[in-house]
Amino acid sequence: MTNSYQAKEYEPDNFTFWFNVQESTKKAGEHWAVSEIPLNQIQALYDWALRQVPVENHKGDPSVSLRANLRPKTSPKTGRDYLQMTISDAKPRKNDMPF
Numbered sequence: 001m002t003n004s005y006q007a008k009e010y011e012p013d014n015f016t017f018w019f020n021v022q023e024s025t026k027k028a029g030e031h032w033a034v035s036e037i038p039l040n041q042i043q044a045l046y047d048w049a050l051r052q053v054p055v056e057n058h059k060g061d062p063s064v065s066l067r068a069n070l071r072p073k074t075s076p077k078t079g080r081d082y083l084q085m086t087i088s089d090a091k092p093r094k095n096d097m098p099f
Helices: 039-050
Strands: 016-023 031-034 066-074 081-089
Touching: 016 039
Parallel strands: none
Antiparallel strands: 016 031, 016 081, 066 081
């Protein structure tokens, strides 16, 4: 039996930042997030960024492309719903690479 879902093959992340995104209690539709980012992940972002070919953002500033995933989660401790955001380096799938 074949599975219609095939996991995408990506290169390992060079760095990963995790955020738990909470809904604001002050204003409808707003969210906030806070995270403790390990210093080794900040160093990994810096090292990775220096090796990239810069792209231009909408303001014309030299930039690097990042990716973010936002997934709904439920806290096992409190049962409260939240969103988990993961930020990492943008990359093509392994089978989309030119080599």
